[in-house]
Amino acid sequence: LDTAYEKLAQERQLQLTKPTGSLGRLEDIAIQMAGITRNVCPVIKHKAVVVMAADHGITAEGVSAYPSDVTAQMVQNFLVGGAAINALARQANAEVAIVDIGVATDIEHPDLISRKVRRGTANMAHGPAMSREEALQAITIGIDVLDTLAAKGLDLVATGEMGIGNTTPASAITSVLLNIPVARVTGRGTGLNDQQLTNKVQIIERAIAHNQPDASDPLDVLAKVGGLEIAGLVGIILGAAARRIPVVIDGFISGAAALVAYTLCPTVREYLFAGHVSVESGHRFILEKIGLEPLLDLHLRLGEGTGAVLTMHIIEGALHTHNEMATFGEAGVSNKE
Amino acid sequence: LDTAYEKLAQERQLQLTKPTGSLGRLEDIAIQMAGITRNVCPVIKHKAVVVMAADHGITAEGVSAYPSDVTAQMVQNFLVGGAAINALARQANAEVAIVDIGVATDIEHPDLISRKVRRGTANMAHGPAMSREEALQAITIGIDVLDTLAAKGLDLVATGEMGIGNTTPASAITSVLLNIPVARVTGRGTGLNDQQLTNKVQIIERAIAHNQPDASDPLDVLAKVGGLEIAGLVGIILGAAARRIPVVIDGFISGAAALVAYTLCPTVREYLFAGHVSVESGHRFILEKIGLEPLLDLHLRLGEGTGAVLTMHIIEGALHTHNEMATFGEAGVSNKE
Numbered sequence: 001l002d003t004a005y006e007k008l009a010q011e012r013q014l015q016l017t018k019p020t021g022s023l024g025r026l027e028d029i030a031i032q033m034a035g036i037t038r039n040v041c042p043v044i045k046h047k048a049v050v051v052m053a054a055d056h057g058i059t060a061e062g063v064s065a066y067p068s069d070v071t072a073q074m075v076q077n078f079l080v081g082g083a084a085i086n087a088l089a090r091q092a093n094a095e096v097a098i099v100d101i102g103v104a105t106d107i108e109h110p111d112l113i114s115r116k117v118r119r120g121t122a123n124m125a126h127g128p129a130m131s132r133e134e135a136l137q138a139i140t141i142g143i144d145v146l147d148t149l150a151a152k153g154l155d156l157v158a159t160g161e162m163g164i165g166n167t168t169p170a171s172a173i174t175s176v177l178l179n180i181p182v183a184r185v186t187g188r189g190t191g192l193n194d195q196q197l198t199n200k201v202q203i204i205e206r207a208i209a210h211n212q213p214d215a216s217d218p219l220d221v222l223a224k225v226g227g228l229e230i231a232g233l234v235g236i237i238l239g240a241a242a243r244r245i246p247v248v249i250d251g252f253i254s255g256a257a258a259l260v261a262y263t264l265c266p267t268v269r270e271y272l273f274a275g276h277v278s279v280e281s282g283h284r285f286i287l288e289k290i291g292l293e294p295l296l297d298l299h300l301r302l303g304e305g306t307g308a309v310l311t312m313h314i315i316e317g318a319l320h321t322h323n324e325m326a327t328f329g330e331a332g333v334s335n336k337e
Numbered sequence: 338l339d340t341a342y343e344k345l346a347q348e349r350q351l352q353l354t355k356p357t358g359s360l361g362r363l364e365d366i367a368i369q370m371a372g373i374t375r376n377v378c379p380v381i382k383h384k385a386v387v388v389m390a391a392d393h394g395i396t397a398e399g400v401s402a403y404p405s406d407v408t409a410q411m412v413q414n415f416l417v418g419g420a421a422i423n424a425l426a427r428q429a430n431a432e433v434a435i436v437d438i439g440v441a442t443d444i445e446h447p448d449l450i451s452r453k454v455r456r457g458t459a460n461m462a463h464g465p466a467m468s469r470e471e472a473l474q475a476i477t478i479g480i481d482v483l484d485t486l487a488a489k490g491l492d493l494v495a496t497g498e499m500g501i502g503n504t505t506p507a508s509a510i511t512s513v514l515l516n517i518p519v520a521r522v523t524g525r526g527t528g529l530n531d532q533q534l535t536n537k538v539q540i541i542e543r544a545i546a547h548n549q550p551d552a553s554d555p556l557d558v559l560a561k562v563g564g565l566e567i568a569g570l571v572g573i574i575l576g577a578a579a580r581r582i583p584v585v586i587d588g589f590i591s592g593a594a595a596l597v598a599y600t601l602c603p604t605v606r607e608y609l610f611a612g613h614v615s616v617e618s619g620h621r622f623i624l625e626k627i628g629l630e631p632l633l634d635l636h637l638r639l640g641e642g643t644g645a646v647l648t649m650h651i652i653e654g655a656l657h658t659h660n661e662m663a664t665f666g667e668a669g670v671s672n673k674e
Contacts, residue, residue, distance in 0.1 A: 017414055018421055019402065019527035023643070024616065024636030065356065065673050073670040077354055082663030084355055091650075091657045190356035191673060279361065297634070298651070299361030306360070306658075313428075313650035314635070320428045321643075326419030333410040336402050336528060 001035030001270045009034035012041075015327040019336070025295065029273070029315055030322035036246050036271055037155075041323045044316055047094035048149050049158040049305040050236050051078060051085060052142070054102030054228035055120030056165035057129065061203045064165045065191040068120075071164045072105045078162070078304075079109045085160055085304035092312045094158065099145055101138055102163075102228030115141045117228050121169075124207040128224040129169065135223035135231045142235020143242075150243050156312060157240050157247050158275065159254040160305020161229040164190075167280060170256035172204050172225035174282040176215050177259055178289055182208070185282030187252070187301075218263040226260070233257035238264070241271040248315065250308035251278035251300060255286040262290045273315060276300055276307035338372030338607045346371030349378075352664040356673070362632065366610070366652055367659035373583050373608055374492075378660040381653055384431035385486050386495040386642040387573050388415060388422060389479070391439030391565035392457030393502035394466065398540045401502045402528040405457075408501045409442045415499070415641075416446045422497055422641035429649045431495065436482055438475055439500075439565030452478045454565050458506075461544040465561040466506065472560035472568045479572015480579075487580050493649060494577050494584050495612065496591040497642020498566040501527075504617060507593035509541045509562035511619040513552050514596055515626055519545070522619030524589070524638075555600040563597070570594035575601070578608040585652065587645035588615035588637060592623040599627045610652060613637055613644035 009031045014020060021027065033042045053075045059068045077083045078098045081090075089096045099113040104120040117138050121129035130138075149157065167189040174185040182204045188197055204225075211224040222231055234257045240247045241261075249258045249272055261268050274287050276296035287294060295314050300307045328335045346368045351357060358364065370379045390412045396405045414420045415435045418427075426433045436450040441457040454475050458466035467475075486494065504526040511522040519541045525534055541562075548561040559568055571594045577584045578598075586595045586609055598605050611629035614620055616638040624631060632651050637644045665672045 016421075017411065017419060018639050022527065022637065022639035023421060024638065026635060026637070067671055070671050073668065074354065077663055077668040077670055080663075080668075082354060082661075082668050084353075084360060084658045084662055087657040087661040088654055090661070091654055190359065295635070296651075298363060298632070300359070300363070301361065302355050302359035310651065310654050313654075314633075314647065317425055317428055317647050317650075320424040321421045324419075324424040324427070325421055326414055326417075331410070331414040331417075331419050333414055334404055334407050 002038045005038050005040060006031050006035035008040045016325040017328055017331050017333045023321055026318040026321055029318035033246060033319060036244055042319055044155040044319060046153040047092060047156045047312055048097055048154055049085060049089055049094050049160045049309050050097045050099060050145060051160040051162060051305055052099045052101050052229035052232035053162040055104035056163055056169065056227055057121045057123035058125060058168050059165040060123050061125050063168045063200045063203055064189060066164050068104060068164050071162055072103050072107055074162050075100065075103060075107055079111055083304060084302055084306050088306055088309045092309050094309055094312060097145060097149060099232060101141055101232040113145060121227055124211060124225050125203055128211055129226055130223050132219060132223045135219055138228045138231030139235040142232040143239035146236050146239035150245060154245055156315065157245055158305045158308035159233045159236055159247065159250050159257065161233060161253045161303055163227055163229045166227050166229060166253050168200060168204060169225055169227040169230060170253045171282050172207055173221055173256045173260065174286055176208060176213050176221050177218065177263055178285055179215060180285055185285055187280035218260045222260050230257045234261045237261040237268055241268040246271055246273060248273045248275045248308040248311050250275050250305045251303055252280035252283040253303055255283050258290060259286045275311035339375045342375050342377060343368050343372035345377045353662040354665055354668050354670045360658055363655040363658055366655035370583060370656060373581055379656055381492040381656060383490040384429060384493045384649055385434055385491055386422060386426055386431050386497045386646050387434045387436060387482060388497040388499060388642055389436045389438050389566035389569035390499040392441035393500055393506065393564055394458045394460035395462060395505050396502040397460050398462055400505045400537045400540055401526060403501050405441060405501050408499055409440050409444055411499050412440060412444055416448055420641060421639055421643050425643055425646045429646050431646055431649060434482060434486060436569060438478055438569040450482060458564055461548060461562050462540055465548055466563055467560050469556055469560045472556055475565045475568030476572040479569040480576035483573050483576035487582060491582055493652065494582055495642045495645035496570045496573055496584065496587050496594065498570060498590045498640055500564060500566045503564050503566060503590050505537060505541060506562055506564040506567060507590045508619050509544055510558055510593045510597065511623055513545060513550050513558050514555065514600055515622055516552065517622055522622055524617035555597045559597050567594045571598045574598040574605055578605040583608055583610060585610045585612045585645040585648050587612050587642045588640050589617035589620040590640055592620050595627060596623045612648035
């Protein structure tokens with residue numbers, strides 16, 4: 001972050017017609033935004049949520065309550081504007097960029113960004129989910145997508161994803177990179193019962209034991225027990241940070257991507273806002289590790305970028321107050337005695 | 338609440354293209370809104386925040402970090418659009434209705450709703466803040482203001498206030514109605530130091546001891562140790578509930594008004610949303626008593642209605658998803674296996 005701009009923004013905050021600190025985290029957001037953008041009064045004009053979609057070979061082991069086909073069906077739903085992320089993005093006036101980075105079936109649509117690396121990952125219970133080269137390719141696609149959005153103007157980007165089964169790789173990545181037992185970072189995803197949850201934990205433990213990902217090498221972890229949409233979001237985060245574009249991280253899957261990006265390059269933290277804290281148990285550990293405090297806690301567990309896009313209103317609220325409020329001097333209001 | 342409409346809204350939620358419950362509190366909000374409005378798919382067109390402004394005789398005892406003059410100065414700031422609530426209301430497309438219900442000095446402005454009951458309350462350290470008749474008059478003004486807004490169309494209303502010193506009556510009301518020691522429900526307001534906080538607690542204890550408000554009679558409490566803006570907001574809340582208009586409660590002062598309204602008529606609870614939880618320690622006790630879970634926790638302590646108006650985006654997000662999402666059938670998406 002550019003501390004000179006943070007300091008100028010902090011000084012502005014002290015002059016606005018309100019008691020010092022009374023806007024709480026809104027003040028922190030405005031100051032961080034100034035540091036990110038090198039602008040004392042940052043303005044958000046262009047917003048987007050990138051929804052990376054991919055399938056997971058591990059679904060063959062019964063780790064999800066929904067069939068794999070739902071990934072492609074939901075991508076179709078995104079393309080016609082019928083999903084939760086579409087409704088929330090319309091409300092927030094954010095563009096929805098839908099990327100097929102690894103859906104198992106082929107989808108044709110003029111609005112779809114088709115950058116399929118492969119037709120879903122392999123079943124990581126029996127071998128690596130993908131090769132290191134494929135993981136790198138997916139990251140590069142994320143950077144490309146971000147660059148394309150940035151070329152049109154992009155002031156705030158949210159991470160989103162769709163991939164039936166993707167809490168399983170998210171839990172595997174979290175367990176390995178944070179060295180926490182699988183059971184503590186694994187949740188019910190879209191709605192598993194107790195027995196299915198026990199099975200999911202065992203499958204993840206088996207996948208880690210079988211593939212032996214190297215915890216000191218985040219790319220190895222991402223390739224062996226990760227997912228294509230997670231890798232794509234790593235690219236979005238790295239690309240945005242490199243361009244000083246703030247990123248709102250959504251829930252657990254996006255969090256796993258943020259954890260990989262942070263492990264590769266810890267300074268990305270400064271460009272991140274944690275949209276919310278998911279019901280999925282692993283998410284809190286990720287946020288704590290990166291050092292992010294979630295802005296919302298609404299018991300969301302949908303993904304797609306929904307919580308992140310909802311949080312855009314809070315970030316914009318922080319800037320509206322920061323940029324538009326009168327100072328004590330301008331308003332003729334007496335300051336503290 | 339109309340349970341028939343809640344049930345219909347619940348059934349709709351089960352058909353939307355997302356795992357059951359995955360939108361967490363957004364689903365609860367949509368269902369509650371359906372019950373309030375008797376509409377399965379409620380729409381928010383007209384929003385307003387009512388900012389009740391009044392002065393407090395108790396400021397003579399040094400309970401605030403700011404001089405009393407700031408109440409009128411900030412009302413002027415509201416009228417020219419320079420305060421935090423103006424910035425946030427512009428963002429949320431909400432009307433700001435500013436009411437002089439008891440400012441100590443006279444303010445002339447075409448946009449000001451001038452309904453002054455008296456020039457500030459009396460110093461409650463030495464006698465009742467106001468008479469029972471004045472408290473009732475202020476409540477009636479609140480109902481009137483709400484009715485006037487409703488006549489133009491009003492789908493969601495937020496409570497806001499301005500009154501230097503008003504955390505002091507809010508703490509007094511909370512202490513008496515909840516039977517909790519003053520020290521536990523008294524905070525630093527706009528920024529008191531330790532010694533000033535100790536003084537504030539003692540002043541409130543003295544005011545309660547001197548006036549002996551009857552805890553079983555909320556109007557007596559409101560008159561003896563309350564404030565005119567708090568009484569006005571009681572009227573806003575009662576009037577909105579009577580018209581089945583949902584109310585977003587802001588911070589501690591608005592919370593004290595909600596507590597009085599709830600004590601008078603417990604069913605108002607069903608029409609309330611708790612915008613956020615304030616830094617002021619008494620606020621949590623109020624929310625717990627009424628049975629409200631705050632939607633935001635951003636360490637706000639400004640008042641004016643700021644947290645409530647910021648929360649409007651969350652409530653609208655709940656309705657955007659509820660109203661606009663495709664069902665499994667419409668989208669051709671497979672439901673849970």
